[in-house]
Amino acid sequence: MKLEIACIPGDGIGPEIVAQANKVLDQVAKKFGHEIERKEILMGGASIDVHGVPLTDEAIATAKAADAVLMGSIGGDTNTSPWYKLPPEKRPEAGLLKIRKALNLFANLRPAYLYPELAGACPLKEEISRAGFDMLIMRELTGGLYFGERHTTTENGVRKAVDTLTYTEEEIRRIAIKAFDVARKRKGKVTSVDKANVLDSSRLWRSVVEEVAKDYPDVELSHMLVDNCAMQLVKDPAQFDVILTENMFGDILSDEASMVTGSIGMLSSASLNDTKFGLYEPSHGSAPDIAGKDLANPIATVLSAAMMLRYTFDLDKEAEAVEEAVRKVLAEGYRTGDIMSEGCTLVGCSKMGDLLAERI
Amino acid sequence: MKLEIACIPGDGIGPEIVAQANKVLDQVAKKFGHEIERKEILMGGASIDVHGVPLTDEAIATAKAADAVLMGSIGGDTNTSPWYKLPPEKRPEAGLLKIRKALNLFANLRPAYLYPELAGACPLKEEISRAGFDMLIMRELTGGLYFGERHTTTENGVRKAVDTLTYTEEEIRRIAIKAFDVARKRKGKVTSVDKANVLDSSRLWRSVVEEVAKDYPDVELSHMLVDNCAMQLVKDPAQFDVILTENMFGDILSDEASMVTGSIGMLSSASLNDTKFGLYEPSHGSAPDIAGKDLANPIATVLSAAMMLRYTFDLDKEAEAVEEAVRKVLAEGYRTGDIMSEGCTLVGCSKMGDLLAERI
Numbered sequence: 159m160k161l162e163i164a165c166i167p168g169d170g171i172g173p174e175i176v177a178q179a180n181k182v183l184d185q186v187a188k189k190f191g192h193e194i195e196r197k198e199i200l201m202g203g204a205s206i207d208v209h210g211v212p213l214t215d216e217a218i219a220t221a222k223a224a225d226a227v228l229m230g231s232i233g234g235d236t237n238t239s240p241w242y243k244l245p246p247e248k249r250p251e252a253g254l255l256k257i258r259k260a261l262n263l264f265a266n267l268r269p270a271y272l273y274p275e276l277a278g279a280c281p282l283k284e285e286i287s288r289a290g291f292d293m294l295i296m297r298e299l300t301g302g303l304y305f306g307e308r309h310t311t312t313e314n315g316v317r318k319a320v321d322t323l324t325y326t327e328e329e330i331r332r333i334a335i336k337a338f339d340v341a342r343k344r345k346g347k348v349t350s351v352d353k354a355n356v357l358d359s360s361r362l363w364r365s366v367v368e369e370v371a372k373d374y375p376d377v378e379l380s381h382m383l384v385d386n387c388a389m390q391l392v393k394d395p396a397q398f399d400v401i402l403t404e405n406m407f408g409d410i411l412s413d414e415a416s417m418v419t420g421s422i423g424m425l426s427s428a429s430l431n432d433t434k435f436g437l438y439e440p441s442h443g444s445a446p447d448i449a450g451k452d453l454a455n456p457i458a459t460v461l462s463a464a465m466m467l468r469y470t471f472d473l474d475k476e477a478e479a480v481e482e483a484v485r486k487v488l489a490e491g492y493r494t495g496d497i498m499s500e501g502c503t504l505v506g507c508s509k510m511g512d513l514l515a516e517r518i
Numbered sequence: 519m520k521l522e523i524a525c526i527p528g529d530g531i532g533p534e535i536v537a538q539a540n541k542v543l544d545q546v547a548k549k550f551g552h553e554i555e556r557k558e559i560l561m562g563g564a565s566i567d568v569h570g571v572p573l574t575d576e577a578i579a580t581a582k583a584a585d586a587v588l589m590g591s592i593g594g595d596t597n598t599s600p601w602y603k604l605p606p607e608k609r610p611e612a613g614l615l616k617i618r619k620a621l622n623l624f625a626n627l628r629p630a631y632l633y634p635e636l637a638g639a640c641p642l643k644e645e646i647s648r649a650g651f652d653m654l655i656m657r658e659l660t661g662g663l664y665f666g667e668r669h670t671t672t673e674n675g676v677r678k679a680v681d682t683l684t685y686t687e688e689e690i691r692r693i694a695i696k697a698f699d700v701a702r703k704r705k706g707k708v709t710s711v712d713k714a715n716v717l718d719s720s721r722l723w724r725s726v727v728e729e730v731a732k733d734y735p736d737v738e739l740s741h742m743l744v745d746n747c748a749m750q751l752v753k754d755p756a757q758f759d760v761i762l763t764e765n766m767f768g769d770i771l772s773d774e775a776s777m778v779t780g781s782i783g784m785l786s787s788a789s790l791n792d793t794k795f796g797l798y799e800p801s802h803g804s805a806p807d808i809a810g811k812d813l814a815n816p817i818a819t820v821l822s823a824a825m826m827l828r829y830t831f832d833l834d835k836e837a838e839a840v841e842e843a844v845r846k847v848l849a850e851g852y853r854t855g856d857i858m859s860e861g862c863t864l865v866g867c868s869k870m871g872d873l874l875a876e877r878i
């Protein structure tokens with residue numbers, strides 16, 4: 159099979175970690191008899207430096223023409239990087255928001271689970287982490303506050319800023335369907351998170367989710383307020399299977415959930431639209447402080463590539479081979495700095511990529 | 519001194535816990551020679567049952583006429599209580615939002631700290647909790663998404679809901695000043711939390727906070743994105759002193775922070791305006807499942823009364839006497855069910871109130 163992949167190395171550690179994922183993918187192609195065709199796309203700071211904007215229309219066209227996009231990470235140090243002197247719509251993150259919208263990537267899947275081998279890195283007490291946990295945050299990614307109209311004006315000398323949070327029932331329905339579909343393949347539980355005691359958008363959210371639930375009598379639905387969810391993720395993460403929520407709540411809760419696992423260098427994500435197309439990226443950021451030092455952990459990106467094999471290309475066996483390679487390397491005691499612990503073998507980013515590719 | 523206090527027992531465990539705080543306050547008055555004049559106010563479900571609305575104008579007038587308001591908790595089980603069949607603006611929580619706005623209570627102070635005696639209840643690993651932590655969330659309480667215009671419409675048969683997030687520089691400045699003032703009396707650190715990489719309101723927030731910071735060269739200011747803050751609260755809560763943030767982020771982060779302490783039954787809060795007036799309430803909710811069973815922990819409400827003595831009445835010695843009584847009772851091993859552990863003595867809500875009052 160021919161896999162047409164657009165790669166966005168991006169900023170910070172992005173290029174290093176994408177290079178390792180590509181090593182692993184090349185090995186998969188070799189072993190399973192596939193052919194990979196790659197196009198590289200500039201985005202974020204890397205694009206600003208060349209084109210003056212974080213994403214060109216040409217880059218979007220290249221992404222659209224591919225089957226899937228594999229991304230590293232975007233952005234720099236907001237306090238020191240010159241990119242953050244630019245007007246907001248020209249900064250690195252604007253490229254990320256733009257590509258999500260342009261490719262209609264409304265469904266962001268962020269798995270958060272405890273790696274048995276890395277249980278020691280979990281910030282929670284053993285009493286809580288013992289139960290293990292394995293959830294998936296289904297975040298709506300192209301609506302709500304992050305894509306609403308916004309403006310800053312000055313009235314009688316007083317500055318005033320307005321952002322708007324809009325959801326239509328169609329936007330809610332399509333992401334809810336994704337959540338219920340995924341829950342069916344997992345533990346059959348959806349927790350829909352909102353602030354229905356205050357927001358109109360949350361009340362609409364809740365009622366549309368309940369409509370969708372009727373088509374999934376085999377999936378158990380419950381509702382939780384966002385403030386309570388922020389507590390429950392710390393108190394008892396094992397209670398969750400699929401968390402379904404809107405863009406901003408999903409941004410906050412998925413980061414909290416990934417930190418709760420203690421394995422943020424290991425967590426992948428997929429951003430999907432209504433076709434097989436997807437953009438795959440690690441859950442973590444661009445870590446400009448360690449960029450270019452061969453210190454980054456490429457595993458989240460490698461696992462994002464595995465998600466790509468599974469969701470876009472339906473290559474389940476190949477995806478499993480990648481996930482198995484990760485398990486093996488961890489079981490053999492290899493660790494990058496962020497997940498290092500006593501008795502393990504410390505390796506750099508590139509070496510970790512080699513080890514993973516060798517185990518395919 | 520004469521203390522004119524309006525009491526809002528509210529719903530669920532509210533009446534029980536407020537009764538204990540009143541016991542303690544009566545003892546303080548007796549010992550220190552003050553006089554307390556109380557008026558009771560119905561709010562939330564309790565008001566709906568009598569007046570059909572969660573807060574009457576008369577109730578607001580009574581609150582305004584008092585020096586301070588002591589509140590229990592508001593609301594019931596959203597799945598089963600008939601209050602939640604009412605239109606949104608008639609539900610219990612609408613009363614809470616209305617009183618905050620009517621009394622201009624724009625500054626919500628939520629301390630979150632680890633009680634040494636209750637360190638065992640902290641959900642974090644000893645490695646992290648060992649350092650101890652003691653932060654205060656300064657949440658803007660009368661602006662932003664929770665008070666913006668909202669509406670739900672149907673266009674071409676498709677429902678659409680809109681909420682708006684508005685901040686003026688004046689609203690930001692006055693809460694920032696409160697945060698810097700408080701930080702000065704604490705560890706001198708303000709972490710301002712926003713989503714300035716996406717929202718206009720956050721960018722205005724950041725620039726106004728920076729302007730205010732110029733008047734406080736002795737206070738250290740840093741900015742943090744809300745998604746990162748949700749992670750840092752779990753990873754390293756000891757890094758924080760004062761967290762300054764807008765209404766919705768504050769709602770989510772303050773609940774997360776209080777759960778991280780493991781002592782949510784112990785955490786008080788104050789909602790202040792520009793005068794000495796304040797509304798004081800526990801950080802936790804109305805726990806309808808244990809209401810009326812003498813099982814609730816009244817300590818958060820008792821400590822909220824201590825905040826009232828300190829902030830509204832400038833009665834520092836009296837406030838300390840209350841806080842000291844809490845420390846003593848804990849040191850003597852008395853616990854309500856929520857904080858019970860081996861070797862301690864289990865007591866009910868009312869007994870805990872008696873024990874605290876006796877130690878004043």
Ligand SMILES: CC(C)[C@H](C(=O)O)[C@@H](O)C(=O)O
Binds near residue numbers: 254255715745
């Ligand atoms: C960079 C930023 C705009 C982005 C977001 O909040 O969507 C990021 O935090 C993420 O979660 O992918």
Ligand SMILES: CC(C)[C@H](C(=O)O)[C@@H](O)C(=O)O
Binds near residue numbers: 355356614
């Ligand atoms: C009841 C609700 C409206 C309220 C809020 O979110 O402000 C509560 O969660 C709080 O934090 O005081």
